[in-house]
Amino acid sequence: MTKPAISVRHLWHRYGALEVLRDVSFEVAPGEIFGFIGPNGAGKTTTIRVMATLLEPTAGRVEIDGIDAALDPDAVRRIIGYMPDHAGVYERITVREFLEFFADAYGIPELGVVDAVIELTELTKLEGRLVATLSKGMKQRLQIARTLLHDPKVLVLDEPASDLDPRARIEVRDLLLELRELGKTIFLSSHILTELSDVCTSVGILEGGQLVVSGPIGEIAQRLASQHESRAAADRAVTRVDVPATLEAPAPFAPGTPQLPSDGAATSWASPAAAPDLGPGAGVTAGGVAIPETTRKRLKLRVLGESQPIVPMLAGGSGVLGVEAGPGGLIVLNYVGGDQYVAEVVRYLVTSGVGVVTVEPERNELERIFLEVTRGELT
Amino acid sequence: MSAQTGTASLPPPESMRGLARVRLRVAGLFRDPNPVWMRELRASARLQRTPVVLAVTTGMMTLLICSVGGLASIDSEPAKVGVWLYHTFFSLAFTLVAWMGPAMAATSIAAERSGGTWEALELTGLGAPAIARGKLLGALTYVVMYLVMLAPVGGLPFLFGGVTALEVLLAFVLLGAASILSVTFGLAMSSMFSSPALAILVTLLVSIPASIAAYLGLGVGLSFAANNLWHGVLAGPPVWLPTAYTRADFGIEYVTLLVLVPAVFVALPAWLFHEITVSNMAAPSDDRSTRLRVWTLVTGPFLTATAVACGVALNDDAWFVAGEIGLFCTWLFVAFLFTGEPLGPSARVQAAWQREGAGAGRRFLGPGVMPASALLLILVFGSFAALLVAAWLTLKTPDDYQGVLAIGGYAVSFLVFVTGFAAWARARSRGAGVPRIVLLGVLFLAFVGPWIAMAITGAFMDDRAPLVAAPSPLYAFELRKVMLGTGPERTLAVFAGGVACFSWTLIGLGLFAMAGVGVERRRAEERALKAKLEASIPPEAPHAEPG
Numbered sequence: 001m002t003k004p005a006i007s008v009r010h011l012w013h014r015y016g017a018l019e020v021l022r023d024v025s026f027e028v029a030p031g032e033i034f035g036f037i038g039p040n041g042a043g044k045t046t047t048i049r050v051m052a053t054l055l056e057p058t059a060g061r062v063e064i065d066g067i068d069a070a071l072d073p074d075a076v077r078r079i080i081g082y083m084p085d086h087a088g089v090y091e092r093i094t095v096r097e098f099l100e101f102f103a104d105a106y107g108i109p110e111l112g113v114v115d116a117v118i119e120l121t122e123l124t125k126l127e128g129r130l131v132a133t134l135s136k137g138m139k140q141r142l143q144i145a146r147t148l149l150h151d152p153k154v155l156v157l158d159e160p161a162s163d164l165d166p167r168a169r170i171e172v173r174d175l176l177l178e179l180r181e182l183g184k185t186i187f188l189s190s191h192i193l194t195e196l197s198d199v200c201t202s203v204g205i206l207e208g209g210q211l212v213v214s215g216p217i218g219e220i221a222q223r224l225a226s227q228h229e230s231r232a233a234a235d236r237a238v239t240r241v242d243v244p245a246t247l248e249a250p251a252p253f254a255p256g257t258p259q260l261p262s263d264g265a266a267t268s269w270a271s272p273a274a275a276p277d278l279g280p281g282a283g284v285t286a287g288g289v290a291i292p293e294t295t296r297k298r299l300k301l302r303v304l305g306e307s308q309p310i311v312p313m314l315a316g317g318s319g320v321l322g323v324e325a326g327p328g329g330l331i332v333l334n335y336v337g338g339d340q341y342v343a344e345v346v347r348y349l350v351t352s353g354v355g356v357v358t359v360e361p362e363r364n365e366l367e368r369i370f371l372e373v374t375r376g377e378l379t
Numbered sequence: 380m381s382a383q384t385g386t387a388s389l390p391p392p393e394s395m396r397g398l399a400r401v402r403l404r405v406a407g408l409f410r411d412p413n414p415v416w417m418r419e420l421r422a423s424a425r426l427q428r429t430p431v432v433l434a435v436t437t438g439m440m441t442l443l444i445c446s447v448g449g450l451a452s453i454d455s456e457p458a459k460v461g462v463w464l465y466h467t468f469f470s471l472a473f474t475l476v477a478w479m480g481p482a483m484a485a486t487s488i489a490a491e492r493s494g495g496t497w498e499a500l501e502l503t504g505l506g507a508p509a510i511a512r513g514k515l516l517g518a519l520t521y522v523v524m525y526l527v528m529l530a531p532v533g534g535l536p537f538l539f540g541g542v543t544a545l546e547v548l549l550a551f552v553l554l555g556a557a558s559i560l561s562v563t564f565g566l567a568m569s570s571m572f573s574s575p576a577l578a579i580l581v582t583l584l585v586s587i588p589a590s591i592a593a594y595l596g597l598g599v600g601l602s603f604a605a606n607n608l609w610h611g612v613l614a615g616p617p618v619w620l621p622t623a624y625t626r627a628d629f630g631i632e633y634v635t636l637l638v639l640v641p642a643v644f645v646a647l648p649a650w651l652f653h654e655i656t657v658s659n660m661a662a663p664s665d666d667r668s669t670r671l672r673v674w675t676l677v678t679g680p681f682l683t684a685t686a687v688a689c690g691v692a693l694n695d696d697a698w699f700v701a702g703e704i705g706l707f708c709t710w711l712f713v714a715f716l717f718t719g720e721p722l723g724p725s726a727r728v729q730a731a732w733q734r735e736g737a738g739a740g741r742r743f744l745g746p747g748v749m750p751a752s753a754l755l756l757i758l759v760f761g762s763f764a765a766l767l768v769a770a771w772l773t774l775k776t777p778d779d780y781q782g783v784l785a786i787g788g789y790a791v792s793f794l795v796f797v798t799g800f801a802a803w804a805r806a807r808s809r810g811a812g813v814p815r816i817v818l819l820g821v822l823f824l825a826f827v828g829p830w831i832a833m834a835i836t837g838a839f840m841d842d843r844a845p846l847v848a849a850p851s852p853l854y855a856f857e858l859r860k861v862m863l864g865t866g867p868e869r870t871l872a873v874f875a876g877g878v879a880c881f882s883w884t885l886i887g888l889g890l891f892a893m894a895g896v897g898v899e900r901r902r903a904e905e906r907a908l909k910a911k912l913e914a915s916i917p918p919e920a921p922h923a924e925p926g
Contacts, residue, residue, distance in 0.1 A: 012912045016809065023912075054498060056664035056727055059912030070664070071730035077504050088495030092422040100382035104414035105503035114382055130425075146499065 003066055005030040005154050005185035006051065011060035013046050019209060020046050021057070026204045026214040028187060030153075033180050035196035036189040037370060038206035044189045045085060047206070048158050051187070052082040065153055081147030085158040085189075089139055091132035095123055098131055099145060106150040113149060121145040121175065137168025144175060154185045161195060173199055197366035207374045220369055222338065299342060301331040304355030313352060314345070329357065383417040386410045414505065415513025416520075419487075423521060436475070437528045444468055444532055448539070461539030462616070468533050469550045469618040470594070475529075476522060476558050477590035478583065484518040484565025485582035486575040488660065493573055507660035508670075511566065511653060518562045526554060542622065549621035556645045561586065563652035570659035608632060635685075635692040643685045647678050664725040668746040672754060675713055676744070679758040682709055686762075687769040696779035699770045700786055700859070706762050707790040707852075710755065711822075714794070714801045717751040718818060719811035722898050722905075749898050752802040752891060759794045763787050782859040785876065789855035792880035792887070797822070799890035806897035826851055849875035850882070 006028035013021040021043045028034040038044045049055040050062050053073035062069040069076045090098055099114045118127050121141055126134065134142065140160060147155055160176075161169045169192070176186055176199050190196050196203060197217060204214035213220050303310055307325040314323045314333060319341055322334040335341060342359065349356050423429060444464055451463040491497040500510060530551065537547045565582055572578035598617030606614035611626030613619060620641070627633050654674045658667040686702025724732070724746045732742060743750050770783040800821060804814035829851040836847060848854045854876065861872040 010913065052498075052502060054501070054662060056725055059909045068730075070727055072734075073662075073665075073727065074504060077502050080502075082498070082502050084495065084498045086495055087499060090418065090422060090494075090496060092425045093418065097383070097418070097421055101414055101418040102499070102503060103382040104417070105500065105505045107504070108382070111382055111385070143499075 002029060004028060004063075005032070005065055006034070006187055007061075007063040007066075008047065008051070009061045009063075011047065011050065011062060012058045013043070013050065013055070014058045021050075021060075022209045024060070024206065024209070024211045026211055028185060028202070030185050031180065031183055032201045033176060033186040033188060033199050035200035035203040035366075036187060036206065037191075037193065037196065037203055037366075038189075039374060042206040043209040044206055045158060048082075048156055048187075048189060052080060052084075052156055053077055078150065079153045080156055081150070081152035081154070082156045083143045083147050083158060083160060085162065087143050089131045089134075089142060092130065094128055094130055095134070095142060096127040098142060099149065102146050103149050108150060113151075117145050117148050120148065120178075135168070137164050137171060140164060140168065140172060141175065144172070144179075148179075152184070154187065155179065156187045158189050159191070160188065161190060161192060169195060193367045193370055200366075203366065203369075205370060205373055212373045213369070217366055217369070218339075224369065224372060297335055297337070299333040299335060299345070300358075300360040301333060301346075301349070302357040302360075303329045303331060303349070304357060305329060307331045310349070310354055313349070313354075317345075317348075381411050381414070381417070383414060383421070384410070384412065413509060413513040413516060415500075415510050416516040417513075419513065419517030420520065423517070433525065433528050436525060437532065440468070440471065440529055441532050443471070444535060448535070457539045458541035461536045461541030462613075463536075464539060465536035465542045465547070465550070466616045466618050468529075468536060469554070469621075470598075472526070472529060472533065472554055473557060473594065473618075474590065475525065476554055477561050477586060477593075479525070480518070480522045480558055480561030481565030481568065481582045481586040482579050483521055484514070484562045485569045485572075485578040487514045487518055487566060488569040488656070489572045489575040489578040493575055501660075501662070507657045507665075511570075511656045511660060514566055514569075514656075515562060515653065518566065519558060522558045522562060523555070526551065526558070543625060546621050546625055549624050550618060553621055553641075556641075559649050560645055560652075561590075563649045563656070567652040567655040567659070570656040608636070631692045635688045639685055639688055643681055647674075647681065650674055651678075663721075664727045666724070666728045666731070666745055668720055668751065669741070669744050671716065672744040672751065675716075675754065675758065678709065679762050682706060683762040683765050686766055690766070691769060691773050694773055694775075696770070696774055696783050699766065699774070699783045702766055703763070703783065703786050703790055706766065707794065710759050710762075710794050711797060713755055713758075714797045715815055715818065717748065717755060718801045718805050718814045720748040720751045720805065721746045722806065723747045723749075723902050747898075748802055748805045749895055752798050752894070755798050756795065756891075759791055759798070763791045778863050781862045785858040785862050786855045789852060789858065789876065789880055792883040793825070793852045794887075796825075796883040796887035796890070799887035799894065802894035803890040803897065806894040806901065826853060829854070846871075846875045849879035854879065 004027040006026075008027070009025050011021050011024040012019070024043070024047060036044055036047070046055065050057045051064065051069055053069050053076050056070050064076045065079050067075045067079070090101070093101070096114065096118065099117060103114050118124055121144060123138075123141060123145060126138060131139065131142065144155075144157070144160065147157075157176075161172050164172065173195060176188070180186060180199075188196065188200065200217065202214070202216040203220070205212050213223075215223070307329045310331055311323045311325050314320055314331070319335045319337045320333065321336060324332040324334075326332065333345065335345075346356055346359055444467065447467045448460055448464050451460045455463070488497075491500060501507075533551065534547060536542050537544050564586065568582040568585070569575075569578045572581070594617055598619070599615065602612065602616060602619040603614045605612040605619050605623055605627075609623060609627035612623045620637070623637055627637060651671075651674055654670045658671055661667045682705065686699070686705055690696075690699040690702055692698075724742075728746055731737075732745070737745075743754070767784060767787050770787075771780055774780045774783065797818070801814065801818050804817050805811070808814050829848045830853070833847045848857065858872060858876045861869050
C-alpha cells in the first residue's frame, strides 16, 4: 500500500469543555484532490489548522507525508503549502515583491523560483502591480502562488474560492487541476459542492465534529446505494411490499414493453411508482418504499431528430423511473443505476438506430450525497 | 540569498572557523538582510504620508526652537539661550520618541493578525525571533528617520554655547537608546493584541504616563541627586544625563551610576520586551518559556551586581536599600510573568527535546510553572544573599546593616509567599488571566490591608501597632527605623516582624508544595484523557513505497 500524503487518525480536539472534533480519521493518497466538506462549525478549520501545525490536537495523529504534524512541525511546514480561509495580503507592495518576500522568508536558495511561480500562476502581467489594486480572484491566485514557492508536496487550501466571482472560480479550479497534473496533493475545503465535484477525486464530509463519510465520490454514492438497498430489503421483509427489481441490484438496462400515456401523446412518461412527482426526493416505489435521492438520477440525452418517438422505447425499461421529451432532440431520463446502466441505455439506443449526439449525466451527485449524510447539526 | 535585494548567496569559505565565520555572518547581514525588515521598508517607502509627516514634524520643531530661542535671547546671554534650547529640543524629542515609537510599533504585529497575514508568515519557518527582529528593525528605522531629520535642529543649541558638541551628540545617543526601549515596548504590547486600534490605545495609555513619570522622576528629580554628587551638573533641567558624562568626575561612582546603571536599565527591559514579543508570537504548543527564563537567569546576577556596585561605590545603606527595593520589584514582576507559564511542556516540546537530546538544564528552563517558580526562588535567595553579604562587608555600623537586613529578610520571605501563591493559583486554573488578577488582589490586600486594619482598630497609638501592621511588606521600612533604636518597642517590633516573615515563608512554601501536587494531578488527568481517547487507535499499518 502506498504511503498516504495525508493521514488523519482518530483526531480529537477540545477547546476547554467544547469538543469540536471527535475521532476523525481519513487518508488522502498522493496526487489526489481531496474535498473537505461540512456545514459551518463542523470542525473543518480546526482539522485544517491541526494539519497545518498551527494547533496541537487533544488526541490522535496527523501525518503529512509520514511526518507527525504535532511533533515535528518544522518538517511538516517545509512540505505543505497552506492557504487559510480569508487569508490577507500585504497591500502596499507589488505582486513580485510579495512573492520575493515569501521566497526570502522560506529561505529559497534560488532567485529564479519567483519567476517560475509567477509564470505558472499566470501572474506575469500583474507582477508590477500593487497588491492593493488586485481583484479578489487575483489576490486568491497570488495566495496560491505564495503557497507554491517552496515547492510543497501537499497543498492545504481552506475555502480557496470563497467570495470569488464565477470567472475567478473557474480560473482557480483550472489552476488546481494544473497543480494536480504537476503531482501535488491538494486538500481543499469548500462550501461550493458543485465546484468540488468538478475537481475532487475524493471527499470527506464532516458534521458535528465527526467524519460522516469519506472516499471517492463514486464509491461513496455506491456505498450509500448499497446501504439503501439493504434497508429496502429489510423493509420488504417486514412490510411484504413489492419492490421493483431496480432497487435490488444495479441491474443493467433492459428494454421493457413500450408504454404510452393515456392521451397517446408520447411527450412524457412517468412510471406509476414515481408518479405524480418526478422531482428530487419525491420518488417512492410501488410498494411505498421511498426511493432515496442518492439512487435516483437524471440523464440528459440529445438525439438526432425528434425526441418524442424515443420516449416509448425507453419507458418501461428496467430501472427507468420516467422519461421526458424536450425540444431539439432532448430526452431527460429519470433512472436508478450506475455508469454501467448509462452505457447500456446508450448502446440500446444506438443499436436501435437512434443517433445519440450527447450524453450528459446530472452533476449534483455530491450535493445529493452531502444532503443525505448530513443533518445540519452543529458542534 | 535575498530575492528582495536580488543578491545571491556568498560561496561558503574554505574554513568555517574563527574569523572566516564572523566575516561570513557580517557579510550575510548585508547580502541576506532580515526579510521582514526589507518588506517593512518597501511598504513604508510607498506610504505617501511618510515624507509629509516627516517634513511637517521637522518644520514645526524648527519653528518652535526658533521661537524659544528668540524669546530666550531677549534678556539672556547666548550661553543660557543654548542651554534653554538644548533642554527644550531634547525634551520634545524625548516626547516624540516615547510616544510615537511605541504607538507605531504597536500596530506592527497586531496588523499582521488582523490583516490575516500572520499564519502565512508563521508557516514560512522564519521563526518568531527572526520575525520579531525584522519588526523591531522596521520600527526602529522609522523612528531613527525622524531623529535624523531633526538632527540639524538639535545641533542649533551648540552654536549658542552653554552645551558642547559632545553633549549634543551624547543626547542623541541616549535618544537612540530611548527609541530602542520605546519600540521594543510597543512591539511587546502589539504581540498581545489582534486589533491594531486596541494595541495603540493600550500602548499609549501605558507609555504616556510612564514617559511623563520618567521625565519628571529620572529627568528633573534625579538632576538634583546628580547635582549633589557632581556639582557641574545643573540641578533642575531634565536633560542632565548627557551633560553628566562630560561634567562629572571620573571614578567608581561615574562608572557605576553613569555607565553601568543606564546600560542595565535600558538593555534589560529592552531585552525583556523583545523576549515577551517572541514568546507571544510563538504558537501555544511551542516553547514560549525558555527565552524568558534565560532572560530571568541573566537578569538576576546583572541586577544584583548593579545593586551591589551602587552600594559598595557609594558606601551608603540607603543605596543598598534602594538595591533591595529594585530586586524586590523585579522579582515581583517575574512572579507575574511566570504565572503565564503552562503547567508543563507540550508533546511538541517534549518531542523536540528528545530529538535534540536536551539535557536536564535545558528542560529545567523549558515550559512548566513549577521549574519556573523553583528558579525564581533560587534567584530570590541568591540575589538577596549576595546583596546582604556585600552590605555586611561594606557598611561600617551594625545598625546600618541591621536596617538593610530587616528589609532584605522581609523581602525574601514575602517573595517566597508570592512565588508559592502564584504557582498555586496557576496550578488551579486553566489560563494565566485569573491567577494574575487574584495575585494582584492578594498583593493589594497584603500591602494595604494591615494598615487599613490598624486604622479601623485604632491601634496606631498603642503597643499593638506593630502586631497589626507586621503582615504588610511596607512594615519592613518601619522595622528598619526601629532597628536604629533600643528599648521594649524595638523588641516587640522585631518579634512581630520575625513572626510575619516566618509566616509568609511558611505559607509560601506550603503553597509551593501544594502547587506541585496540583500540577502533577492535572498533568496526570491530561495524560489519562489523551490515553483514553487514543486507546481506540489501532496499530499503524505498514505502508509500502510505490514501485
